[in-house]
Amino acid sequence: MNAEIIAVGSELLLGQIVNSNAQFISKNLADIGVNVFYHTVVGDNEKRLASAVQTAASRSNLLIFTGGLGPTKDDLTKETIARVFNKELVHDEDSLKYIIHYFAQTNRQMTENNKKQALIIKDATVFPNENGMAPGMAFMNDGIVCLLLPGPPSEMKPMFQKYAMPFLLTKMDVQTRLYTRVLKFFGIGESILETKLQDLIDKQTNPTIAPLASEHEVTIRLTAAHKDKEIAMKLLDGAESEIVKRTSSYFYGYAEDTLEKQAMDSLLKSNATVASAESLTGGLFGSILTDLPGSSAVFKGSIIAYSNELKQKLLNVPDSLIKEHGVVSEECAEWMANHIKILAKTDYGISFTGVAGPDQQEEKPVGTVFVGIAGPLETKVFSLKLAGTRKSIREKTVKHGFYLLNQLVKEGQ
Amino acid sequence: MNAEIIAVGSELLLGQIVNSNAQFISKNLADIGVNVFYHTVVGDNEKRLASAVQTAASRSNLLIFTGGLGPTKDDLTKETIARVFNKELVHDEDSLKYIIHYFAQTNRQMTENNKKQALIIKDATVFPNENGMAPGMAFMNDGIVCLLLPGPPSEMKPMFQKYAMPFLLTKMDVQTRLYTRVLKFFGIGESILETKLQDLIDKQTNPTIAPLASEHEVTIRLTAAHKDKEIAMKLLDGAESEIVKRTSSYFYGYAEDTLEKQAMDSLLKSNATVASAESLTGGLFGSILTDLPGSSAVFKGSIIAYSNELKQKLLNVPDSLIKEHGVVSEECAEWMANHIKILAKTDYGISFTGVAGPDQQEEKPVGTVFVGIAGPLETKVFSLKLAGTRKSIREKTVKHGFYLLNQLVKEGQ
Known part of the structure; x- marks a missing residue:
C-alpha cells in the first residue's frame, strides 16, 4: 500500500497552522509498514481540491484526507471527493442522532448547516467522532482505499487510532x-x-x-x-x-505510561492518599493529577500558597523560618509538605517551592526548586537546579514531583 | 504569482519531523500577497521527486523547494531539478571557499562529498547560507521562478528572510x-x-x-x-x-489576546486581587493564571478541595448545605467563592464545582458545572452545561471562569 496524505484547508496554505496531522498519520503508518510517498496540502477550493484528488488517485492507492468536514460552506472535502469518484452522499442516521443529542445536551441551538456534518459517502464505513461532530469515513473505489478524517487534531488523532488503524490493518497484505x-x-x-x-x-x-x-x-x-x-x-x-x-x-x-499515572497507581496499590502544597507550580500538580479519571481515590486536595501571606495563613509557615531561610528553601519545602499532610489527613504530603522566573527571588537564581515529600515515616526534601523558561521550569518541577513521589511510595510497599 | 512549496525529505514522510518550513514560508508569502495553492512533501527518491517537480511546474509559477541540498547521496534536489529543467550544475567558487573555511575553522576534516554542497544550477542567483554549508539559489525557467533552500529550519528561515524575500519582491509586481x-x-x-x-x-x-x-x-x-x-x-x-x-x-x-491574560490585566488595572477555590478543576485555574509572568501581583493562592472532607475542613462548607444541595450546586459554589475571598483577603474569590466525568455524581449528569464569583459588592453564580471529555469539560470550565471574572472586574471599573 502506497499512501498519500492530503490535508484540506486554506489556513494551512496561509501558514496559520502547521500540518501536524500529516506527521501524526505518517508516524502511525510507518509503524505498520505502510509507505507514505507524498503529503499534499490544498486549500478550500473545489477545483484545486478535485485536481489534487485526481493526481493522488493516479499515483497512490491509499488516500487519507484530513479537514474540510465541518458545517460551513468552506468545507468541501466530502462533496468534492464524491463528485470525483462519482459517489452519492447520504445522511448517516447515527451521526445525525449524535449531533442532535450534542446540541440538546449543551442547550445550544442546532442550525441547518450542522446537518451537513452527518452526510457520508454512501456505503462508507463510518468512524464515530468522540471529540467533535463530524464523523470520519472510509470507502473503496477501483482498488483505492480512501479515508476522510476531521481536521482538528483533537478529533482526528483519537479517531485515527481507535477506528482508522484497525480498519487499515484489515485491508493490508500481512507479510512483514x-x-x-x-x-x-x-x-x-x-x-x-x-x-x-x-x-x-x-x-x-x-x-x-x-x-x-x-x-x-x-x-x-x-x-x-x-x-x-x-x-x-x-x-x-x-x-x-x-x-x-x-x-x-x-x-x-x-508508551502509555506517564509519571503521574505511575504515581497514582502506586498510591492506589498502597491504598494511600496525597495532598499537595504548591507555590511556584500554582496548582499544576493538582491539575495534572486530577486530569486522570479515578484520581479522587488518591488525591484529597491542595493549598496553593502563591503569596507569602497565604503561606503563613493557610500553611502556618512560621515567620522565623521565612526570615531565616526564605520561602525558597529546603526548610520551607519540608514545613509545607508536613503541614499539608497533617491538615488533609493524608498518607503523603508533597510540596513545591522555588523560582520559576523570569526574575530571581530572595537572591536565589531562576530554576532553584525544592520538592518536599512527607511520607508515613519520614520527610525528604529534594533540591533541584532546573533550566528553561518559566513554563518549562514549572513543568519539570511537577514531573520531578510525580517521579519522586512514585519512587518513595514504591519503596514503602 | 501562484506558489507551491515542495519539501524534500523522507524524514517528513516517516513522521519524524513536522513540515514547519512550509508554514513559515506560507506566512511570509501571504504577507506580500503571493497565493500559495499547494504544499507537497516528497521523499528522497529521484523518480518521485522528478514527478513532483513536473506536476508543480504544470500548475504553479513559483516553486519553492526546501531540503535535499546536503552532502550525502540521499540529497537529490539540485540534481533532479537540473535534470527535469535541462540545466547544468557548476561549482560556485564563493560557496566552495566558505565550506573549506568552515571546516578549517572547526578543525574538522572535509570529505569529498562536502564539495557537492557548493554545486549550483548554472547562472542561478546564489543565497549565502550563514548558518550552515549548503547555499540556496534561485533561477528562472520558462516563466517559472524556482527557489532552492536548505531543509534545516535554522538555516532556511534566516536565508529566506534575508535573501529570498528581497529576491521575490524584485520579481513581483508589487501591487496588492x-x-x-x-x-x-x-x-x-x-x-x-x-x-x-x-x-x-x-x-x-x-x-x-x-x-x-x-x-x-x-x-x-x-x-x-x-x-x-x-x-x-x-x-x-x-x-x-x-x-x-x-x-x-x-x-x-x-490574535495575541487570551482569556486569562485579559482577566489578569483587568485585575491589574483595578488594582485588585483574586484567590480560587477549586474542586473539579483540581488546580487548573491557578496553574493557567500563574503561567503568566507577573501573575503574583493579582493571584494570592487557592484551595483545591477535591474531596468533600476538605471542602468542609478547609473551606468550612456546612454539613447542612452539602446534605441539602450537594457539593455540585449553586449554593456550594457561592459558599466556596465567598469563603476563599475572606480567607485569602482578596477582592475577588472564584470557585469551581461540578462533574467532569467520566461518572455522574450526586445524580447530576457529566458536564454540570457551577462557577461562583464573589466580588467587592456581590456574589454571582453561573450555571453551565458543558459537553465533551473529562479534559475538555475541565478546560472549558476554566475558560468560562476567566471570561466571567474579566467581565465582572470590568463592570466594577
Missing part, C-alpha cells in the same frame, strides 16, 4: 509487519542517553533503536520487523533488556 | 498586499457565529471573513488586499465593527 515498543526515561538528557547506547544504536538493525527527546523526557522507539509476532516480541525483549541494563535508574515505563 | 486581522470569540459555537454573519461572509470579498474553531473558542480571520496599507486597515476596521455589532457579547479580543 513492524512492531514497535516505546521506552520512556526521566531525568537524563537525550545526548547522554544516546552516548550510553551508541554502539547498540549503530550495530542493531532489527530492532532499530531511535531516541527522541520530548516534553522534558526522553523516549526510545524500538522497531522490529518480522512476519511472526512472537519472534518480533523476542527481538524487542532482547533489545529492551540490554538498554535497561545500561540505564536502569532512568527507565520508568512504556 | 494582504493584511490580516484575527478576532477572537468565546461562548459561541462556530456554526451559530457563522449563521449570524452568513450574509457578510458571502458578500464580503475584501476583506474576506473566515471563521475557525480552535480550543473551545472561535476565531475569525479577516484578510484585506490592497496596495495601500491605510486603506487596507480601513477595510479591516469596517468589517470588524460590523461583525462586533452582531456578536458583541462573544467578542473578546485579537
Whole structure:
C-alpha cells in the first residue's frame, strides 16, 4: 500500500497552522509498514481540491484526507471527493442522532448547516467522532482505499487510532509487519542517553533503536520487523533488556505510561492518599493529577500558597523560618509538605517551592526548586537546579514531583 | 504569482519531523500577497521527486523547494531539478571557499562529498547560507521562478528572510498586499457565529471573513488586499465593527489576546486581587493564571478541595448545605467563592464545582458545572452545561471562569 496524505484547508496554505496531522498519520503508518510517498496540502477550493484528488488517485492507492468536514460552506472535502469518484452522499442516521443529542445536551441551538456534518459517502464505513461532530469515513473505489478524517487534531488523532488503524490493518497484505515498543526515561538528557547506547544504536538493525527527546523526557522507539509476532516480541525483549541494563535508574515505563499515572497507581496499590502544597507550580500538580479519571481515590486536595501571606495563613509557615531561610528553601519545602499532610489527613504530603522566573527571588537564581515529600515515616526534601523558561521550569518541577513521589511510595510497599 | 512549496525529505514522510518550513514560508508569502495553492512533501527518491517537480511546474509559477541540498547521496534536489529543467550544475567558487573555511575553522576534516554542497544550477542567483554549508539559489525557467533552500529550519528561515524575500519582491509586481486581522470569540459555537454573519461572509470579498474553531473558542480571520496599507486597515476596521455589532457579547479580543491574560490585566488595572477555590478543576485555574509572568501581583493562592472532607475542613462548607444541595450546586459554589475571598483577603474569590466525568455524581449528569464569583459588592453564580471529555469539560470550565471574572472586574471599573 502506497499512501498519500492530503490535508484540506486554506489556513494551512496561509501558514496559520502547521500540518501536524500529516506527521501524526505518517508516524502511525510507518509503524505498520505502510509507505507514505507524498503529503499534499490544498486549500478550500473545489477545483484545486478535485485536481489534487485526481493526481493522488493516479499515483497512490491509499488516500487519507484530513479537514474540510465541518458545517460551513468552506468545507468541501466530502462533496468534492464524491463528485470525483462519482459517489452519492447520504445522511448517516447515527451521526445525525449524535449531533442532535450534542446540541440538546449543551442547550445550544442546532442550525441547518450542522446537518451537513452527518452526510457520508454512501456505503462508507463510518468512524464515530468522540471529540467533535463530524464523523470520519472510509470507502473503496477501483482498488483505492480512501479515508476522510476531521481536521482538528483533537478529533482526528483519537479517531485515527481507535477506528482508522484497525480498519487499515484489515485491508493490508500481512507479510512483514513492524512492531514497535516505546521506552520512556526521566531525568537524563537525550545526548547522554544516546552516548550510553551508541554502539547498540549503530550495530542493531532489527530492532532499530531511535531516541527522541520530548516534553522534558526522553523516549526510545524500538522497531522490529518480522512476519511472526512472537519472534518480533523476542527481538524487542532482547533489545529492551540490554538498554535497561545500561540505564536502569532512568527507565520508568512504556508508551502509555506517564509519571503521574505511575504515581497514582502506586498510591492506589498502597491504598494511600496525597495532598499537595504548591507555590511556584500554582496548582499544576493538582491539575495534572486530577486530569486522570479515578484520581479522587488518591488525591484529597491542595493549598496553593502563591503569596507569602497565604503561606503563613493557610500553611502556618512560621515567620522565623521565612526570615531565616526564605520561602525558597529546603526548610520551607519540608514545613509545607508536613503541614499539608497533617491538615488533609493524608498518607503523603508533597510540596513545591522555588523560582520559576523570569526574575530571581530572595537572591536565589531562576530554576532553584525544592520538592518536599512527607511520607508515613519520614520527610525528604529534594533540591533541584532546573533550566528553561518559566513554563518549562514549572513543568519539570511537577514531573520531578510525580517521579519522586512514585519512587518513595514504591519503596514503602 | 501562484506558489507551491515542495519539501524534500523522507524524514517528513516517516513522521519524524513536522513540515514547519512550509508554514513559515506560507506566512511570509501571504504577507506580500503571493497565493500559495499547494504544499507537497516528497521523499528522497529521484523518480518521485522528478514527478513532483513536473506536476508543480504544470500548475504553479513559483516553486519553492526546501531540503535535499546536503552532502550525502540521499540529497537529490539540485540534481533532479537540473535534470527535469535541462540545466547544468557548476561549482560556485564563493560557496566552495566558505565550506573549506568552515571546516578549517572547526578543525574538522572535509570529505569529498562536502564539495557537492557548493554545486549550483548554472547562472542561478546564489543565497549565502550563514548558518550552515549548503547555499540556496534561485533561477528562472520558462516563466517559472524556482527557489532552492536548505531543509534545516535554522538555516532556511534566516536565508529566506534575508535573501529570498528581497529576491521575490524584485520579481513581483508589487501591487496588492494582504493584511490580516484575527478576532477572537468565546461562548459561541462556530456554526451559530457563522449563521449570524452568513450574509457578510458571502458578500464580503475584501476583506474576506473566515471563521475557525480552535480550543473551545472561535476565531475569525479577516484578510484585506490592497496596495495601500491605510486603506487596507480601513477595510479591516469596517468589517470588524460590523461583525462586533452582531456578536458583541462573544467578542473578546485579537490574535495575541487570551482569556486569562485579559482577566489578569483587568485585575491589574483595578488594582485588585483574586484567590480560587477549586474542586473539579483540581488546580487548573491557578496553574493557567500563574503561567503568566507577573501573575503574583493579582493571584494570592487557592484551595483545591477535591474531596468533600476538605471542602468542609478547609473551606468550612456546612454539613447542612452539602446534605441539602450537594457539593455540585449553586449554593456550594457561592459558599466556596465567598469563603476563599475572606480567607485569602482578596477582592475577588472564584470557585469551581461540578462533574467532569467520566461518572455522574450526586445524580447530576457529566458536564454540570457551577462557577461562583464573589466580588467587592456581590456574589454571582453561573450555571453551565458543558459537553465533551473529562479534559475538555475541565478546560472549558476554566475558560468560562476567566471570561466571567474579566467581565465582572470590568463592570466594577
